[in-house]
Amino acid sequence: MHTKKGTDQIQIPGRIHARPVRKPGPIVAAVIVAIFVAMLIHGMVTNPNFDWPTVWKYLFNEHVLDGIKWTLLLTVYAMVLATILAIILAVMRKSSNPVLRWVSWFFIWFFRGTPVYTQLVFWGLLSVLIPKLAVGIPFGPEFWSIDTKTVLNATVATVLGLGLNEAAYLSEIVRAGIEAVDPGQEEAAKALGMPPSMIMRRIVLPQAMRIIVPPTGNETIGMLKTTSLALAVPFTLELQFATNAIANRIYKTIPLLIVACIWYLVITSVLMVIQAQLEKHFGKGFDSRPLAGSEAKDGNKDGGDPQTRQETDKVNKVMMAGLNA
Numbered sequence: 391m392h393t394k395k396g397t398d399q400i401q402i403p404g405r406i407h408a409r410p411v412r413k414p415g416p417i418v419a420a421v422i423v424a425i426f427v428a429m430l431i432h433g434m435v436t437n438p439n440f441d442w443p444t445v446w447k448y449l450f451n452e453h454v455l456d457g458i459k460w461t462l463l464l465t466v467y468a469m470v471l472a473t474i475l476a477i478i479l480a481v482m483r484k485s486s487n488p489v490l491r492w493v494s495w496f497f498i499w500f501f502r503g504t505p506v507y508t509q510l511v512f513w514g515l516l517s518v519l520i521p522k523l524a525v526g527i528p529f530g531p532e533f534w535s536i537d538t539k540t541v542l543n544a545t546v547a548t549v550l551g552l553g554l555n556e557a558a559y560l561s562e563i564v565r566a567g568i569e570a571v572d573p574g575q576e577e578a579a580k581a582l583g584m585p586p587s588m589i590m591r592r593i594v595l596p597q598a599m600r601i602i603v604p605p606t607g608n609e610t611i612g613m614l615k616t617t618s619l620a621l622a623v624p625f626t627l628e629l630q631f632a633t634n635a636i637a638n639r640i641y642k643t644i645p646l647l648i649v650a651c652i653w654y655l656v657i658t659s660v661l662m663v664i665q666a667q668l669e670k671h672f673g674k675g676f677d678s679r680p681l682a683g684s685e686a687k688d689g690n691k692d693g694g695d696p697q698t699r700q701e702t703d704k705v706n707k708v709m710m711a712g713l714n715a
Contacts, residue, residue, distance in 0.1 A: 457632030
């Protein structure tokens with residue numbers, strides 16, 4: 391099979407060298423968009439109502455930085471709790487035990503069906519509903535008890551509210567990733583005598599991660615922003631509350647909202663880079679590769695650059711069409 395470069399070197403009598411048709415539409419659209427972007431930037435810079443000096447003054451304020459720390463901690467704690475519960479719920483949904491399936495279904499139904507703000511308010515008021523936590527014989531004497539307020543402080547209540555709500559959504563993502571794995575993989579592992587727990591841990595989940603990671607990254611970014619609802623508990627240390635407190639004190643709402651937006655954008659950008667690296671890591675082995683008997687451009691069998699992958703896909707389609715014929 392000749393490559394494009396080899397085809398160009400073939401001498402063909404009367405060959406027509408076609409020129410691409412000029413399309414002014416994309417150029418005109420790019421100019422219009424550039425003008426609008428320039429107008430937007432000019433308006434943001436010159437509009438005195440944005441009050442950029444106040445923005446730069448409070449961008450690295452100690453209360454704002456402390457709010458960033460607590461926002462990140464809430465995000466990490468809630469996502470760790472949600473991930474553990476999501477895996478358990480997804481496995482329960484696929485269990486042959488009907489009790490486990492119904493418990494998992496009810497959990498997902500309840501926490502997906504109620505607003506996260508309502509759940510956070512509930513967790514904040516749980517000490518009013520249940521003043522004391524006790525361990526003992528059901529309907530009998532108590533062996534040990536403790537005040538709910540001592541265990542369920544604002545931080546724990548926020549993490550539970552965010553984590554349990556996220557687990558309901560994340561479990562469906564995990565279940566979809568598990569079901570996307572070829573059943574033959576599990577059957578082959580059973581034939582080798584592997585127990586179900588090892589099959590799930592060593593065979594199914596590693597392959598499902600390629601599908602689970604992208605939406606989980608989106609959920610993590612969403613969780614970062616959902617922490618701004620922690621005021622419902624109430625939790626008063628995260629970034630949004632910190633900037634609102636400063637704004638209420640100095641009577642300048644817009645500059646402090648911009649401060650919060652800047653930090654949310656910075657953190658989200660970092661998380662997007664981490665997500666891209668995780669997708670690249672778990673996507674190993676699933677890139678475009680030429681079929682047997684064909685080579686990628688420049689001898690690179692992995693199809694490293696986009697042009698090579700596109701050519702590889704074309705070759706594979708042609709070969710599969712010939713095989714199917």
